[in-house]
Every structure is written in C-alpha cells, then in structure tokens.
Amino acid sequence: xxxxxxxxxxxxxxxxxxxxxxxxxxxxxxxxxxxxxxxxxxxxxxxxxxxxxxxxxxxxxxxxxxxxxxxxxxxxxxxxxxxxxxxxxxxxxxxxxxxxxxxxxxxxxxxxxxxxxxxxxxxxxxxxxxxxxxxxxxxxxxxxxxxxxxxxxxxxxxxxxxxxxxxxxxxxxxxxxxxxxxxxxxxxxxxxxxxxxxxxxxxxxxxxxxxxxxxxxxxxxxxxxxxxxxxxxxxxxxxxxxxxxxxxxxxxxxxxxxxxxxxxxxxxxxxxxxxxxxxxxxxxxxxxxxxxxxxxxxxxxxxxxxxxxxxxxxxxxxxxxxxxxxxxxxxxxxxxxxx
Ligand code: NAD
Ligand code: TYD
Numbered sequence: 001x002x003x004x005x006x007x008x009x010x011x012x013x014x015x016x017x018x019x020x021x022x023x024x025x026x027x028x029x030x031x032x033x034x035x036x037x038x039x040x041x042x043x044x045x046x047x048x049x050x051x052x053x054x055x056x057x058x059x060x061x062x063x064x065x066x067x068x069x070x071x072x073x074x075x076x077x078x079x080x081x082x083x084x085x086x087x088x089x090x091x092x093x094x095x096x097x098x099x100x101x102x103x104x105x106x107x108x109x110x111x112x113x114x115x116x117x118x119x120x121x122x123x124x125x126x127x128x129x130x131x132x133x134x135x136x137x138x139x140x141x142x143x144x145x146x147x148x149x150x151x152x153x154x155x156x157x158x159x160x161x162x163x164x165x166x167x168x169x170x171x172x173x174x175x176x177x178x179x180x181x182x183x184x185x186x187x188x189x190x191x192x193x194x195x196x197x198x199x200x201x202x203x204x205x206x207x208x209x210x211x212x213x214x215x216x217x218x219x220x221x222x223x224x225x226x227x228x229x230x231x232x233x234x235x236x237x238x239x240x241x242x243x244x245x246x247x248x249x250x251x252x253x254x255x256x257x258x259x260x261x262x263x264x265x266x267x268x269x270x271x272x273x274x275x276x277x278x279x280x281x282x283x284x285x286x287x288x289x290x291x292x293x294x295x296x297x298x299x300x301x302x303x304x305x306x307x308x309x310x311x312x313x314x315x316x317x318x319x320x321x322x323x324x325x326x327x328x329x330x331x332x333x334x335x336x337x338x339x
Pocket of ligand 1 (some may be wrong): 011
C-alpha cells in the first residue's frame with residue numbers, strides 16, 4: 001500500500017506517519033508538505049532514513065508538483081492533513097486559509113480523479129459545526145449537525161468538506177471525512193493552547209488566557225485520533241463522515257491551572273487578555289457512529305495523556321526552543337543542501 005500523507009511535517013500528520021510506519025512496516029509512506037511556519041522537518045528526523053518513507057517539499061495547491069508525485073508514486077490512499085490550522089492567524093489573514101484549505105483540497109482531489117485512487121481522506125474538524133452554549137451540556141455535535149462556522153479557519157474547513165462531498169456525489173471519488181475535536185500530544189506547535197502554556201510556564205513567562213478562560217474544548221490525545229483515521233481509511237464506508245472525540249470537555253482556565261500545578265509553577269503567571277474575536281464557547285463531539293460502525297474508542301485518559309505530553313515537552317526542550325528562536329526553519333536547508 002502506498003499512502004501520501006499531506007501536512008505530515010505538522011503536529012497530527014507527523015504522529016500519523018509514525019503510527020503508520022510502526023503498525024504497517026510493509027507500507028510505503030510519502031509525506032508531501034510545503035514546510036510553512038507550522039511544518040518542521042526535524043520532527044520527521046527519526047524516519048528520514050527509513051526505506052519505506054519519502055519526504056517531498058511541495059505545496060498542495062501546486063497542481064504540477066502534485067501530479068508529478070502521483071505519477072512517481074501511484075498512491076493507493078491520500079490522507080490530507082495539510083492546512084492552515086490556527087484560528088487566531090485566520091482572523092488576521094483569512095486568504096491563505098482559503099487558498100490552502102479549499103483550493104489545495106480541490107487540487108488533491110482533481111489529481112486523485114486523474115490518476116485513480118482507492119481512497120481520499122479529508123482530515124476535518126469539529127469546528128465546522130460552530131459552537132454549543134455552555135448552559136446546554138446535553139447537546140453534542142453529531143455528523144448531521146448543520147455546519148455553522150464562526151472563524152475564517154472553520155469556514156475554510158467547512159468549504160473543503162462540502163467540496164469533498166461534492167466530488168463524491170458528482171464524480172464518484174471514493175472519499176471519507178473525519179471531524180475531530182481538539183488534539184494534544186507530542187510535536188504540537190507552541191502557538192496552540194496546551195504547548196504554548198507549557199513552554200511559557202517553563203520559561204516563567206505570562207500565560208495569556210483569552211477572556212475569562214471559561215470556553216470549553218473536548219481534548220483528545222493525538223494517538224487516538226491517528227488510530228481513528230487508520231480505522232476509517234481501512235474500514236470506513238465511502239462517502240461517510242465520522243466524528244472523532246472522547247467526551248473529555250475541559251475549560252481553558254482549568255487546563256492552564258493544571259499545567260501550572262504539574263510544572264510546580266505559580267498561578268500568578270496567568271494573565272487574562274482580550275478575548276478572541278468570535279470566540280467559540282464550547283465544542284463537544286458525539287462519537288457514537290465511529291464507535292458503533294468501526295469499534296473505535298479513545299484509549300488514553302486525559303490524566304495520562306497530559307502527563308505524557310508534559311513529560312515530552314520537558315524531555316524535548318530543543319524541539320520547541322528551536323521553534324521559538326526560529327532555528328527550526330534552517331533544518332530543511334541543512335538536511336537537503338547536499339542531496
Ligand atoms: P499543523 O498546523 O501543526 O500542521 C499543518 C501542516 O501542513 C504543516 O506541516 C504545514 O507545513 C503543512 N502545510 C500547510 N499548508 C500547506 C500547503 N499549502 N501545502 C502543503 N503543506 C502545507 O496542523 P495540525 O494541528 O497537525 O492539523 C492537521 C489537520 O488536522 C488540519 O487539517 C486541521 O484542520 C485538522 N485538525 C486539527 C486539530 C487540532 O487540534 N490540531 C483538530 C481537528 C482537526
Ligand atoms: P487553540 O489551541 O488555538 O485551539 P482552537 O481555537 O482551535 O480550539 O485554542 C484552544 C482554546 O484556548 C481556545 O478557546 C482559545 C484559548 N486560548 C487561550 O486562551 N490563550 C492562548 O494563548 C491560546 C493560543 C488559546
């Protein structure tokens with residue numbers, strides 16, 4: 001099996017590549033990544049010399065580059081993680097989100113149509129459903145909840161999802177979509193809540209909590225998300241959407257306080273800052289469908305996952321310090337200048 005994983009130098013894509021190479025040693029995994037500010041080739045260091053792995057630096061919007069790769073590799077499956085993924089950046093500069101998240105998805109699917117494919121899988125997000133009110137804990141997102149987006153990021157992901165469903169209905173492209181809740185774990189870029197708070201706390205820097213910190217996210221350990229996608233690409237039904245989440249709702253402020261406690265840092269580092277524009281209140285996934293149809297259940301409890309994650313950031317200080325200093329951007333040149 002040849003699998004192209006786009007966005008594999010980012011947080012979830014890299015964890016997915018490690019998962020595939022571990023579980024399917026005879027598969028060939030090709031990572032296609034543009035190495036934007038969020039892509040970090042040093043993340044893939046441990047697999048760069050694996051004979052079953054290939055890294056290609058390219059933009060998913062670059063039709064020619066994508067077609068050339070398909071001609072060379074004849075992939076059976078494409079899993080699209082490549083995206084602009086940070087809500088705050090989308091509020092500042094929406095256009096690149098439309099370009100990568102929507103146009104890039106179209107280019108990948110056009111190429112899948114042209115060369116033939118067993119499966120195109122779109123990695124989407126629960127943010128396409130908008131948010132839920134804090135005073136209705138009985139409500140959850142199901143696969144039939146209407147799309148109702150809040151940010152340019154979530155709107156671009158919803159646009160991509162609609163396009164994926166259109167390619168299924170119009171052209172019969174064999175697609176699946178997963179919509180997962182917030183992930184956490186190793187290699188999470190330190191602009192997102194959990195890694196930012198860990199890095200800042202370790203550097204005794206202020207911990208910027210938006211608004212009152214009462215917004216709720218439904219946190220899932222990244223490995224559990226990878227296992228869900230693995231099940232969907234192998235056993236999921238073509239044309240279907242699967243919600244992925246582990247019923248683990250937490251308020252932002254409680255996460256930040258927990259990180260302070262685990263690191264032995266004072267809560268006086270917490271600084272309440274101006275709220276995010278259009279800030280979604282609560283996300284909460286109903287994962288009944290993927291559980292009943294594919295037998296998926298989350299395996300990592302939050303207490304264990306956050307402990308593992310904090311330990312990883314303590315043991316891999318260079319990884320995130322190089323990001324903060326900008327040094328990671330030189331890694332590609334170092335790796336590829338003589339190749
Ligand atoms: P990330 O920002 O850490 O990584 C994105 C990767 O995509 C980077 O390696 C980047 O270089 C690459 N990329 C960006 N634009 C590209 C382009 N035009 N061509 C090729 N590569 C490009 O993101 P992440 O958190 O790993 O998220 C991966 C996917 O999962 C995204 O589609 C995101 O919407 C989705 N998702 C994320 C979460 C979460 O909690 N992080 C939850 C649900 C869904
Ligand atoms: P984030 O990690 O950006 O994920 P998303 O917005 O996609 O859910 O943010 C998670 C929550 O944490 C969100 O409610 C915004 C909040 N947040 C802060 O309070 N401070 C921060 O510095 C960041 C990055 C996020």
